[in-house]
Amino acid sequence: MQIDMLDYFNAISSRIKSNKLVLLICVLLMLSPRNVLANNQNVVAYKAIINSNKDGTIKADTELTLREAIALVNGSLSFAQLSSTEQQQVTVHPSPRIEFNLSAAETIIELEEVLPPLSIAGLVIDGTTQPGYDATKSPTAEIKIPKPIVTITAAKEAEVFRGLTIVADNITIRGLSLYGFSSEHRETQSTPPADIFIAHTFIPPHTFKLKAFAGEFIEDQNRQPPKGVIIENNWLGITTDEKMPVVTSAFGVSVFNAVETIIRNNRISYHDGSAIITGIKAQGMQVIENIILGNGLAGMPDAIRLDGIIDQSEIRSNLICANDGSAVFIFKAIGSATIHKNSFKFNGRRFRRAAIYLMGNDHQVKDNQISYQSGAGVVITSYPQSDRNLITGNQFANLEGLSIDLNTRHNVGVQDFQNGDGPNPQRNSGNRRLDTANAAINTPQFLSPEFYAGINTTVGIDGTADPGSQVDVYRVSGKDGYGSLNQQLGTAKVNDKGRFSLNLGDLQPGDRISAIATLPENGTSEPAYPALIRGLNSQSPITNPQLPITNPQCLTPPIAEKPPEKPPEKPPEKPPEKPPEPIRLKVPKNIHFALDKSNISPRSAKVLDKIIKVLRDNPSIVVELHGHTDKRASDAYNQALAARRAKSVRDYLIRQGITPERMTIRSYGETQLLTAGISKLDHARNRRVEVIFKDIGGIEVIVQEEDLQLE
Template sequence: MSRKIAKLIDPKPQIIIKAILNFAAISAKNFPKPIVNPVNLLLLALTGWFIPNLATFSQTSTNPPLRLTVNSNQDIIQTDGNLTLREAISIVNGELTLESLSAAERNNISPLTSGEDNRAKIEFSLPPNNTIIELNSLLPALAVPVVIDGTTQPGYAQEDNNINPVPVPIPDNIPAAPIRGLSLLKQGETNFCAPQIRPTPTPIIPAPVPTPVPAPIRGLGFLKQLVSQGSTISNFPIPQPVVIIKPTPGVEVFRGFTVASDNVRIRGLSIHGFSSRRRGATANIPPADIFIGDAKDTATLGEKGRARNPSNNPPKNILIDCNWLGVDRLGNPISQLPNANFSGEKQVPTGHKKPGHFQIYRTDDRLPTRSAFGVYVFNSLGTTIRNNLIANHDGSGIITSARANNTLITENILFANGFGGMPDAIRLEGNIDRTRILSNLIRDNAGSGIYFFKSQGSTEIKQNQITNNGRQFEQAAIYLMGSDHQIVNNQISEQPGPGIVVAAYPNSDRNVILGNSFANLQGLSIDLVSQNNTGFHAFLTGDGPNPKMRSLQRRRQAGNFGIDAPVFVSSEFFLNPENGSVTLEGTTKPGATVEIYRVNENSSPRGPLSEAIANTVADEEGKFSLTLTNLKAGERISAIANDSESGTSEPAVNTVIKDLP
C-alpha cells in the first residue's frame, strides 16, 4: 500500500515517506511496542506536506481546471480586490498560488462545471469604460492548455458595438465562380465568433452565401470606411472585440501572447501595437501579436529570428479565432494605404515601388504603434487561424518559420499588411506540409497575397479572393516555391504583376493550378520561371512566357518541369452557322488535361484566364479537340495544360471566336 501511495505524489514526499517507513520498521524490530504507529506517522507527514502545498498542487495539476474571470484592466500582480490578465495567466501556469490571493480575488476563480472542455478558461468581465489592457512588459507564456476568451466580455457582439459585423469590400470585376468563398457558415455549422455565454450553448446560425457587389473600393485606410461603403459581404461574423490588449504608451512590448503549450485557444480580442523597433528589427526574438512556439524556441533563435535547433515538442492543436489583430476596435487610422485621402501623405522614392503610388509619413499623432507581425507560427504541429481580421502590420499578417505542419488558415480578412517590412500578407517558410489556405479575403497588402520562401512540404490554396495587392511592390499575387501544391478555384485580380508564379529554384514541380479566375494583371496568369532567370526580379514577378522547351535539361531548369503551354492550331475559330457551335483544336503534351478558359480582357496575348469553361484530354499524339456551344463571336479563348508528372503550364496564346464571313 505504501508503494501505491508513494506513486501518487512527487519525489520529495516519497523520500520523506520512505524514511518514515524505514524508521517504523526499525522501531518495530527493536522495541516490543513500537514507539509510534507507522500509519499515524505517515498520515501526520502527509498532512504536514499537503496543507502548505495544497494551492500549488491544485494549480500545477490543474485538476479540476479553473475558470478565471479578469475584472481589472491593470497590468500588475498584487493582492487586492481584482484579478488581472497577468495574474490569471500566472495562476493557470502554476506560477501564482491561490493562497497568495485575497478573498476578493479568489471570488473570481471557480472550478469548471462538469461536461465543459477540460482546459482552464480565462474570461473577462471588465468595467464598461475600462476594457483596454495596456501591458507594461511581456506577458507570461501560455504554458498549459487554456482558453482566453474575449467573447465573454459583456457587450461583445451587441448591436450598439460600433462595427458589427465587419463589412468587406469586394471588387466588381471578378467573375462569379462556383465556390464557397467567404460564406463562413454552411447549414448546420456553428457561428464560431458568437459570444460565449454560460451555461447556454452557442446557437447554430447559418450565414447567407455572399455575392459580389458593384463598385470596387480602393485605398481604404480607416476601419470605419469598411463600414461606410456599400460594398459588403452581409453578416461577416467577425464582431468588434470589446477587450483590447496593447502596450502602455511609450513602453515597447514586443509580443502580445506567447503560445508554448498544446490546446490553447485565443479568441474575441483586439491585439495590436507589439513590435521591437528599439531592439533592432527582428534580430533574435520575433515580435508579433501572437507567437506560437515551444518555450525553448525563443532561446535558440539565430540570425534574423531563424531557428537553429527548433524544439521537437512544438505546440499542437492551437486555435486563433474571431480576433482583430493589428486593428483598434474604435476604427482609428492605425495605418494608411497608398493613394488614400490623408493629409500627411508625401511621395517617397522607394525601390520596386508600384508606379504612381505613395508611401505615407505618419504625421498624425493619433496613430498607435503598429505591430510587426500578426500571427507568427514559429514552431507548431496543427495551428488553426480562423475568422480573424488581420490588418495594418509592418510585416506579414501571418508568417511561418521553422515548422508549421497541418496549419489551417481559413475565413480571415488580411488587409493592408506589409507596408513597413515583410510585404506579403501570408509568408510561408520552413516545413509547411499539409498546410491549407481556404476561403480568405486577401487584399490591399504591400506585396504578394501569399509568398512561399524555400519552404518544404505541400499545401492547398483554395477558394480565396486575392485582390488589389502589390500596393507597394510589384509582385505576383501568389509566388510558389516547392512541389505538389494545389492552387484551385481562387479569384485573383488587380495585381501589378503575374497572378501565380512557380519558381525554378528551388525545384518546384507537380504544382496543380486549376479553376482559378484572373483579372487586371500586369503579367501572365501563370508564370513558370526558368533558371536562366533567377535574379531578384524573377523572385518577385516571374520572367514572362517561356519558349518551347526542346530538351530535358531545359525542362529540369524550369518551374513545373517546364511543361509547354497548349498551342491552338489557329489564331481564330469560326462558329457553325447552323447550331452556333465551335470546335477548338490544338496540341499539347500527350495525355495532358487541357482546361479551356474564356478571356474577358484584351490586355495580353496570353490570357488573362477569366473563367474556366471546359476541359478535355489530349490523345497519345498530344492532339486535343472539343466542341463548345456557349461561345459567341468576338470572344477570346485561352487554355492551360495539366499533367500529373509536371504540373500546370503557362497560358496558351489566345485565339478568337468569329462568325463565318
C-alpha cells in the same frame, strides 16, 4: 515538462557573448510557468474572470488583472496569494479559462511589459464573454467577424514586442483585439515580435537571433511544438473602430514552431510585416475564412509568408486584399500546401509581386479568384526545382503579368522570380525539364489564331499539347496581349499524338480564348497566347474589354434588413432632367519633402488634406503614388528614399480613412526629375511624391508648390 537546464545554458553561453543577456535568459527560463508545472498531474484548473484593465506588478488587491489571471492558471501564482476580493473572481473549473467582465469604459488593457507565456494545456482566453459582445453582428458582409470589445495593446511609450505567447497544446485565443506590438529588433533572422507568437518552451520570450540558437532546434519529448492551438474571431493589428493604430504591430500571428494550428475567422490588418508568418514548423496549419487586409506596410510585404515545414497546410476561403506584396508567398518550405476557394484582390500595393508565389513541389492552387494584382497571378520558381504544382479552376482578372508564370533559371533578377519572367518557349530538349518550374510542361498551342462561331454559336477548338495532359480552355479578359484566364469554358484530354479538340458554346465574336495544360507528374503550364473568335460574317471583331475598376474596395458593410414594403405610390410627374454637369475639381499633384527626409511636413499635410477630400468625395478614383528624389546620392539610396516618401504619403492617407486598395506605390528615385537644374529650388521641386489619379473624369490636376522645402 523537464529541460536539461545546465546543458541548455552551456549551449546558449557558447553562442552569446553578453553575460548579462545569458543571465536574463536563465532567470526567465527558470521562472517559466511550464517548468514550474512540469509533470504535475494534480494542478487545479481555474476559471478566472478579469475585472480590471490595469497592468503592472502582481499584488493582492481588489481587482484581478490579465497578468494575474495568466499567472494563476499557469500555476506560478497560487489561489492563496490572491486577496479575498480577487478570489471571488476565481472558481475551480474542469479546464482552465480566462474570461472578462470589464467596465464598459475600461475595456483596453495597456501592457507595461510582455505577459508570461501561456503554458497550461487546454487554456481558453475568451473575449466573447465580455458583456456587450454581440456574436450576431459584423461590420463586414464578405466574411462575418464580430467586433471585439476587449483590447490588449502596449501602453504608451512602452515597447512591448509581443501580445500573447503560446507554448502549450490546445490553447484557444478568441474574441480579442490585439495591436501595437513591435520591437527595435527588425531582423528577419530573429524570433519575430507579433500579436500572437506560437512556439515550444525553450524559445525565450524575447527576440534573439536564430543563428545563436541553431543547435537548440532539436525536438525531443521535452521540446515538442504546441499542437492544436486555435486562434479565432480576433481582430489583430487593427483597432475596434477599424482604424490603423498609431503604433503598428510587427506581425500578426507567428507560427514559429507548432503543429495543426487553426487560424480562422480573424480580421488581420495593418502590420509592418506579414499577417501570418511561419518559422521552423507549421505542419498541418489551417488558415480559414479570415479577412487579411493592408499588411506589409513597412517590412516583409506578403499577407501570408510560409517558411519551414508546412506539409498538409491549407489556406481556404479567405479574403486577402490590399496587402503590399503577395497574398501567399511560399519560400524554401518543406512539404506542400493547398490554396483554394480564396479571394485575392488588389494585392501588390508596394511591391510588384505575384498574387501567389510558389517554391517547392506538389502545391495545389484551386478555385481561387485572383484579380487586380500589380503583378502576375501565380508564379512558380525554379530555385530549387519546383514540380508537380497544380493550378486549376482559378478565375483571374486585371493582372499586370501572366495568369500562370513558370520561371526558368536563365532569368535570375528579383522581379523575374517574384513577378515572373514572362512566356516560355516550347520545350525542345530534355534538359529544359531541369531548368524550368513544373518540369517545363509545354504551353498548349491552338492550330489557328482565329476560330469561327457557327450559326448556333458553337465553336470547334483544336490544338496541340503534351500527350496525356488535360487542357482547360478559358475565356480571356483584357483586349491586348495574354490577358487573364477569366472563365473556364471546357476541358479536353490530349491524345498520344499530342492533339486535342472540343466544341464550345456561349462564345461571341470578339471573345478571346486561352488554354492551360496539366500533367500530374509535371504540373500546370503557362497559358497559351489567346485565339480570337470571329463570326462567319464578321470583318472587324468586337474587342473584349478589360474589366473595369468601379469603386475599388475590399470590404462592404452588411446589407441592412429591409422594412416591410408598402404598396407603391404613383410618383408625381417630373419635368425631364437635364444631364448632370461634369465634375470640375482642382486637386494638387505633388507632395514635397525636405533634403534626405521622408516625413510629412505640416505644410505638406495641408496639401494632402485637399487630396483626401477629393478621394472621399469620389470613391471610384484610385491613385498611384510615385516617389522621387533629386539627383544627389547613389541610385540605390535614392530608390529607397523615394519608396519611403511614397510610403509616408500612403500611410498618412490610410490614417485619414482612405483604404489601401485604392493606392499603389511606385519608386522612381532620381530617374524622373521634374527639372534638371542644380539650384536649391530645382532640388526642392524634385524631392516629391507625385499623385497619379486613375479613373478620373472632370478633375483638373494642378501642380502646387506651396509646400516646397528649401535647404
